Amino acid sequence: MTNSRIGHRRIYETLEKPFQLVNRGLFGLALTALLFLFLVYLIYSTALFRFPFDYDQGEGFELWDAVLLSKGQAIYRDNETYPFYSSNYGPLFPLLLAPLVRMFGTKLWVGRVFSFMTTLVVGGTIFWIVRRETQDRTVAALAALTFFAANIVYQIGPLFRLHMTMVMFGLLGIAFLAYLEDEKHGRRNVWLGMFLLLAAGYTKQLAFDAVATGFLFFFLRRPKQAVIYGAGFAVVVGIVFLLLNLVTDGQWWFNAITANANPFIPGQTQALYKQWFQLYTVIILLATGYVLWTLYLDRITIFSLYFVIATATGALSGKWGAGPGYFITSIVAACICTGIGLGLLRRWVNDRAATERKESRTERWRWASLALGALVPLLFLYQARLNLHLPLDHPLTRPVARLLNIPSETPYRFRQSYYDSMGYTQLGHLPTAADTQAGWRIVDWVRSSRPAGPAWSEEAMFTIWAGQETVVTNPTQLFNLWNMNKLDVTEMVRMIYERYFGLVIFRAQFYPPPVLEAIGQNYDVVEHIEMNGFTYAILRPRAH
Amino acid sequence: MCVNPEQGAESLITKRMVGVALALLGLVAIGGTIAVDFMDAGKWSGLGPAQQLAIAVGLTLSLVGLSLIPLGDRPA
Numbered sequence: 001m002t003n004s005r006i007g008h009r010r011i012y013e014t015l016e017k018p019f020q021l022v023n024r025g026l027f028g029l030a031l032t033a034l035l036f037l038f039l040v041y042l043i044y045s046t047a048l049f050r051f052p053f054d055y056d057q058g059e060g061f062e063l064w065d066a067v068l069l070s071k072g073q074a075i076y077r078d079n080e081t082y083p084f085y086s087s088n089y090g091p092l093f094p095l096l097l098a099p100l101v102r103m104f105g106t107k108l109w110v111g112r113v114f115s116f117m118t119t120l121v122v123g124g125t126i127f128w129i130v131r132r133e134t135q136d137r138t139v140a141a142l143a144a145l146t147f148f149a150a151n152i153v154y155q156i157g158p159l160f161r162l163h164m165t166m167v168m169f170g171l172l173g174i175a176f177l178a179y180l181e182d183e184k185h186g187r188r189n190v191w192l193g194m195f196l197l198l199a200a201g202y203t204k205q206l207a208f209d210a211v212a213t214g215f216l217f218f219f220l221r222r223p224k225q226a227v228i229y230g231a232g233f234a235v236v237v238g239i240v241f242l243l244l245n246l247v248t249d250g251q252w253w254f255n256a257i258t259a260n261a262n263p264f265i266p267g268q269t270q271a272l273y274k275q276w277f278q279l280y281t282v283i284i285l286l287a288t289g290y291v292l293w294t295l296y297l298d299r300i301t302i303f304s305l306y307f308v309i310a311t312a313t314g315a316l317s318g319k320w321g322a323g324p325g326y327f328i329t330s331i332v333a334a335c336i337c338t339g340i341g342l343g344l345l346r347r348w349v350n351d352r353a354a355t356e357r358k359e360s361r362t363e364r365w366r367w368a369s370l371a372l373g374a375l376v377p378l379l380f381l382y383q384a385r386l387n388l389h390l391p392l393d394h395p396l397t398r399p400v401a402r403l404l405n406i407p408s409e410t411p412y413r414f415r416q417s418y419y420d421s422m423g424y425t426q427l428g429h430l431p432t433a434a435d436t437q438a439g440w441r442i443v444d445w446v447r448s449s450r451p452a453g454p455a456w457s458e459e460a461m462f463t464i465w466a467g468q469e470t471v472v473t474n475p476t477q478l479f480n481l482w483n484m485n486k487l488d489v490t491e492m493v494r495m496i497y498e499r500y501f502g503l504v505i506f507r508a509q510f511y512p513p514p515v516l517e518a519i520g521q522n523y524d525v526v527e528h529i530e531m532n533g534f535t536y537a538i539l540r541p542r543a544h
Numbered sequence: 545m546c547v548n549p550e551q552g553a554e555s556l557i558t559k560r561m562v563g564v565a566l567a568l569l570g571l572v573a574i575g576g577t578i579a580v581d582f583m584d585a586g587k588w589s590g591l592g593p594a595q596q597l598a599i600a601v602g603l604t605l606s607l608v609g610l611s612l613i614p615l616g617d618r619p620a
Contacts, residue, residue, distance in 0.1 A: 219557070220557045220562075220620050221557075223557055264594060266592070266593035266594045266597060267593070269597070270593075270597075295608075295612070296611075296612075296615065299619055299620065300562070300620050312601070315597070
């Protein structure tokens with residue numbers, strides 16, 4: 001052994017321990033940062049569980065769908081007759097919620113807790129997959145926590161919306177199909193995987209990315225069987241589709257398919273892709289690296305396909321009414337690919353350091369192992385910084401905001417009490433006691449105007465809390481259909497001119513223009529009420 | 545129907561096959577996007593933003609596909 005090699009070895013032996021300590025500290029720091037963001041998620045979720053009104057405009061309508069199904073009533077209806085209401089999503093989510101709503105009451109927290117639980121299942125599945133593929137618990141935990149740290153996951157995770165349930169079913173389907181070649185459980189995995197993909201598709205139509213991923217992977221591994229199973233799957237999908245259409249007298253096709261064919265805005269897609277890349281840069285680049293590795297150097301995995309197809313599906317975020325939520329599946333896949341990629345890389349480098357026979361190379365691999373031990377947590381730490389979001393006025397998060405020098409006020413915040421690295425966002429802040437009071441004030445308006453007629457409300461919860469027998473209108477559905485020239489508003493305009501409705505509540509005024517015009521000519525604003533950062537206009541019928 | 549672990553090994557999808565399929569898919573995407581203008585189906589004169597995006601995706605698919613073809617009979 002030469003003197004210089006002995007010298008190098010001594011340097012390594014001297015520095016190994018301190019480096020390992022630093023690396024452990026960095027892993028601890030990354031875990032702490034991500035656990036802090038998970039704590040923020042818990043704070044936000046519990047705040048939403050307590051908030052009784054629509055935090056996001058669609059929540060009350062999804063609750064109402066569950067109520068209708070729990071009473072055995074249809075959710076796909078004729079939009080042109082009173083109460084001018086129809087659902088525009090798949091039936092599975094309200095079907096799952098119907099017994100829970102029956103059991104716990106017509107409350108938003110039921111669906112919010114349900115959605116929150118689905119995010120825990122998604123996070124747990126990410127952990128399980130990465131750990132199974134890499135045997136690396138630390139990286140698996142970091143990857144799973146990165147999912148919860150994602151801005152958009154945080155924002156819509158605990159809402160009474162069906163998106164997360166779709167993501168969960170899709171991911172579980174992918175997780176089972178990933179092991180379709182398992183000698184012992186291969187058959188079970190295929191059947192369960194297909195069943196879960198079917199569930200995802202009938203939760204929300206957007207799940208076709210998971211379905212396409214599953215069958216493409218199936219085809220790559222077992223082409224003949226994939227064709228046979230795929231044909232069977234298509235038949236089942238078709239039968240369910242036709243039955244739904246038959247039972248609803250064509251309203252399923254009209255409301256869930258036709259009404260969702262909204263105009264595509266390329267600029268919106270470009271802006272959302274840009275935002276997605278800026279917020280999730282680390283996991284996107286690492287996942288891309290993993291995809292390239294599987295494409296050129298190893299076998300294509302279901303997870304690399306999932307990332308590519310889900311990312312491509314993000315292009316649909318340019319549809320009117322769509323948004324950054326369309327990238328959640330891509331984020332899930334990126335977390336998995338990142339975790340597997342880094343976990344396998346760590347294992348490979350550590351194995352080389354342990355088994356390399358040439359002493360000169362052993363040292364290099366040991367140094368590489370140490371360097372990777374520092375790099376991996378730093379990457380996750382940087383990703384956590386990119387996703388930083390926190391309430392500025394909560395006792396548990398306020399000290400961190402001060403530590404990070406987050407200004408208490410900036411011009412581009414929806415609410416000054418909440419910081420989000422995404423920039424302007426109407427979701428994520430904590431609703432206050434004043435918001436709840438304002439909501440009850442609107443409910444009082446609905447109750448007091450009841451003798452004059454039912455309330456026409458742009459959000460469902462006010463009328464639900466007031467005990468009104470039905471929710472009147474699903475505004476965006478009416479607006480979409482109107483824009484496609486597929487809605488006749490004669491009946492609703494006639495009822496407005498008759499001043500049939502005792503009260504009108506507006507928030508964003510997403511109604512067809514003739515409806516807005518009719519309301520403008522027959523109803524007067526009596527009060528503006530601020531709730532949750534929005535201004536609600538309360539209108540009463542003009543005297544005849 | 546059941547999954548027989550040995551059955552899949554008989555008909556292997558190779559990197560070359562995936563490459564050819566991707567290259568063709570990309571070409572079809574590009575061709576289809578340009579054909580929209582010949583049929584006067586687009587609302588923009590020339591290539592609109594959605595068409596530019598579709599052509600970029602088609603081109604990427606084709607290039608990735610072509611780069612996979614030299615990998616030959618390795619399993620995809």
